[in-house]
Amino acid sequence: MNSYETRIGMAKKKMEEAEYILLGGGAGLSAAAGITYSGKRFTDHFGPFIEKYGFSDLYTSSFYPFETEEEKWAYWAKHITLNRYELGATKLYIDLFQLVKDKSYFVISTNVESQFVKAGFPSDKVFEIQGDYSYLQCEKGCHDTLYDNELWVKEMIANTTDCKIPSKLVPTCPVCGGEMDVNLRKNQYFVQDEKWAESDKLYKNFLQESEGKKVVYLELGVGFNTPGIIRYPFERMTYHNENATLIRLNREHPEGFEETEGRTIAFTEDMQQVVSAFMQ
Ligand SMILES: [Zn+2]
Numbered sequence: 014m015n016s017y018e019t020r021i022g023m024a025k026k027k028m029e030e031a032e033y034i035l036l037g038g039g040a041g042l043s044a045a046a047g048i049t050y051s052g053k054r055f056t057d058h059f060g061p062f063i064e065k066y067g068f069s070d071l072y073t074s075s076f077y078p079f080e081t082e083e084e085k086w087a088y089w090a091k092h093i094t095l096n097r098y099e100l101g102a103t104k105l106y107i108d109l110f111q112l113v114k115d116k117s118y119f120v121i122s123t124n125v126e127s128q129f130v131k132a133g134f135p136s137d138k139v140f141e142i143q144g145d146y147s148y149l150q151c152e153k154g155c156h157d158t159l160y161d162n163e164l165w166v167k168e169m170i171a172n173t174t175d176c177k178i179p180s181k182l183v184p185t186c187p188v189c190g191g192e193m194d195v196n197l198r199k200n201q202y203f204v205q206d207e208k209w210a211e212s213d214k215l216y217k218n219f220l221q222e223s224e225g226k227k228v229v230y231l232e233l234g235v236g237f238n239t240p241g242i243i244r245y246p247f248e249r250m251t252y253h254n255e256n257a258t259l260i261r262l263n264r265e266h267p268e269g270f271e272e273t274e275g276r277t278i279a280f281t282e283d284m285q286q287v288v289s290a291f292m293q
Contacts, residue, residue, distance in 0.1 A: 014279065021287070021291070023278050025291055027260065028112075028231075028291065030227055031229040032228070033116070033117045033118070033119075033223035033226055033227070034118040034229045034231055035121070035219065035247075036113065036118060036121070037230065037233065037235055037243035038122035038123070038234065039233065039234045039235030039238075039244075040236060041235065041236060041262075041265075041284070042106075042122075043124050046106055048100065050070050051069065051070035051072075061176050062088055062091070071096075074088070074092075083177040083179070086169055086178045087173045087178045088176070090165075090166045090170050093162065094166055094170055096125075096146055097126055097127060097147055098167075101131065102128065105284065106128040110132045110134050111292060112291055119138055119216060120134060121140045121216055123141075123239055125144050127147060138215075142198075142213075143242075144196040147161060147163065148160060149162045149165070149193045150195075150203075150204040151188060151189060151191060151202075151204070152186070152193055154201075154202035154204045155188050156186075156204075157205065159208075162195075165182075165184060220250070227256045227257070228256065228257045229257070229259075229260060230250060232259065232262065233284065234263060236266055248269060251270070252272055252273050257276060258276050259273060259278070260279075260280075261278070262279075262284050262288075263280075264284075
């Protein structure tokens with residue numbers, strides 16, 4: 014690997030020359046922005062839940078099979094509030110917007126906290142492909158409408174006692190009468206509404222338009238949870254386009270595709286530090 018300064022210089026040059034920049038955001042990006050799913054941020058906010066269920070972090074706890082809807086929603090109201098409603102735009106996301114805002118760019122992200130939009134990215138440039146904390150859906154996906162949950166969640170929080178919400182606040186599907194869920198892709202019932210389909214179309218248009226052009230794929234903290242969404246496609250598109258460059262920011266898994274070695278620039282350094290250096 015070249016020296017840090019050399020890599021920064023190469024990456025900056027590629028971004029300056031780029032006709033298109035595609036940002037890919039994964040969990041490592043939000044973690045670097047301070048939206049961590051474990052440690053103090055988790056223990057400070059989930060004391061009673063940790064005591065009751067033995068939760069160790071916000072990621073694994075989100076798969077917990079709660080026995081009752083009253084318990085499930087007490088947990089989720091807290092989870093959604095912390096990551097979606099109490100949190101403003103973080104510096105790292107704001108910096109990324111400043112970095113690309115005058116370019117032709119698009120964002121695809123597996124993150125679900127709406128940080129890109131909060132940081133200034135127009136919503137028609139952002140595809141949050143795995144869902145959005147702000148919405149509820151039918152648990153069985155019986156229809157494809159999403160429901161804004163902000164007021165609901167506030168009321169749940171205000172009325173939570175002993176890690177439970179009152180039964181009257183438990184949301185039910187207005188169509189089938191069944192249970193509701195957060196709009197996150199975790200099983201085959203994930204609802205993709207009209208807005209999702211529109212974002213998918215805009216993303217595909219961007220890929221088509223930028224094909225064969227000078228493209229920078231700027232991959233931010235994308236690991237191996239769902240590598241088929243960002244990581245592998247970014248590698249493949251770089252491989253198939255000799256004018257493309259992959260800039261990979263990843264503390265743990267910087268390794269890439271050998272065939273594109275000359276066109277992949279990897280950083281394992283602190284993400285905020287690297288993005289700040291790109292901006293200078
Ligand atoms: Zn339903």
